[in-house]
Amino acid sequence: MKSRFLIVVLCLACVASFAQTKKRKAPARKPAATKRATTAGNNAANKQTSVVDTTKKPTDAPITADATPAKPFDRPLDGYYKKTNIQNNRVTPYANVREADAVFAKRVWEEIDLREKVNAYLGSPKARLIDVLMDAVAAGELTAYDPIPTKDDPNGDGFAVPLTPAKAKAKMADSALVNIINANGEKTGSKMVAGDFQPDSIIKYRIKEDWIFDKQRSVWEPRIIGIAPMIKQKVDGANLALDYQPAFWIYFPAARQVLVTHEAFNRNNDATDLSFDDVFLKRLFHGYVVKISNDKDERIKDYAQGIDRLYESERIKKQLMDWELNLWQY
Numbered sequence: 072m073k074s075r076f077l078i079v080v081l082c083l084a085c086v087a088s089f090a091q092t093k094k095r096k097a098p099a100r101k102p103a104a105t106k107r108a109t110t111a112g113n114n115a116a117n118k119q120t121s122v123v124d125t126t127k128k129p130t131d132a133p134i135t136a137d138a139t140p141a142k143p144f145d146r147p148l149d150g151y152y153k154k155t156n157i158q159n160n161r162v163t164p165y166a167n168v169r170e171a172d173a174v175f176a177k178r179v180w181e182e183i184d185l186r187e188k189v190n191a192y193l194g195s196p197k198a199r200l201i202d203v204l205m206d207a208v209a210a211g212e213l214t215a216y217d218p219i220p221t222k223d224d225p226n227g228d229g230f231a232v233p234l235t236p237a238k239a240k241a242k243m244a245d246s247a248l249v250n251i252i253n254a255n256g257e258k259t260g261s262k263m264v265a266g267d268f269q270p271d272s273i274i275k276y277r278i279k280e281d282w283i284f285d286k287q288r289s290v291w292e293p294r295i296i297g298i299a300p301m302i303k304q305k306v307d308g309a310n311l312a313l314d315y316q317p318a319f320w321i322y323f324p325a326a327r328q329v330l331v332t333h334e335a336f337n338r339n340n341d342a343t344d345l346s347f348d349d350v351f352l353k354r355l356f357h358g359y360v361v362k363i364s365n366d367k368d369e370r371i372k373d374y375a376q377g378i379d380r381l382y383e384s385e386r387i388k389k390q391l392m393d394w395e396l397n398l399w400q401y
Contacts (some may be wrong), residue, residue, distance in 0.1 A: 213352035215239035215319035275301035
């Protein structure tokens, strides 16, 4: 009887303990519900706030008619490959020549006429030599030198007097005499005004070079020292046929750093990567001699006229070539 009573008491105690445990666990779920409610409230608040923030900001891109944001212009590639070799070119340095190894030397002045078919590509609108030189002078990459003779530079080609980019450009532009009119309409004087530069007007270049025989390498080669674009001077009020004269001189060893990164037009192949430095280094032009160093400092036109000047030019070229050929005769 007692054992049954104890069993009943234990069963009641277990039921009461289970009920109390379940009652204590039930309140623990209320904060989660509260948290969900709070999160839902925050989301609702965020949604409401996001609706308010849809107003246009000052830094936003302008809205077009079709509500499509503007995109930056991306220029397509003009071709199927990009030319970068010519931009990364480096100058091939000349071999050093010692004074003791230069057993023979002659200074020669030549002129390159772009009206000749073989030289026409140097004045191509796609790649003009004068544009490369003028852009480099304007940017300060090259220095132009005054061709006017001085006491220290009798011939005007010794790179003695540098010019500012503005003065160099003024020498290339056609100048006009303009009258100065005062407020009363009276002429008070006149002044020279430089016009616009026309690159197609440059049809001649003069180069100064040394022909040197290096006995150390047994090489007979020309090396260009200077290059000058030629212009025809005008005299106001007079119809005089003046010769072409250098506008300014450019020191060629310094110009090579610029010419090597600019492509010259090749009429036979567009993929040759021919630079203007290659044109002069490989002698891809035709020039005629206008002067060679002599004791009287004479030019060819000082003692030859007409067609005889061209014959004299060819005679000088042949004389230079024969000097090298005579070295190897036994």
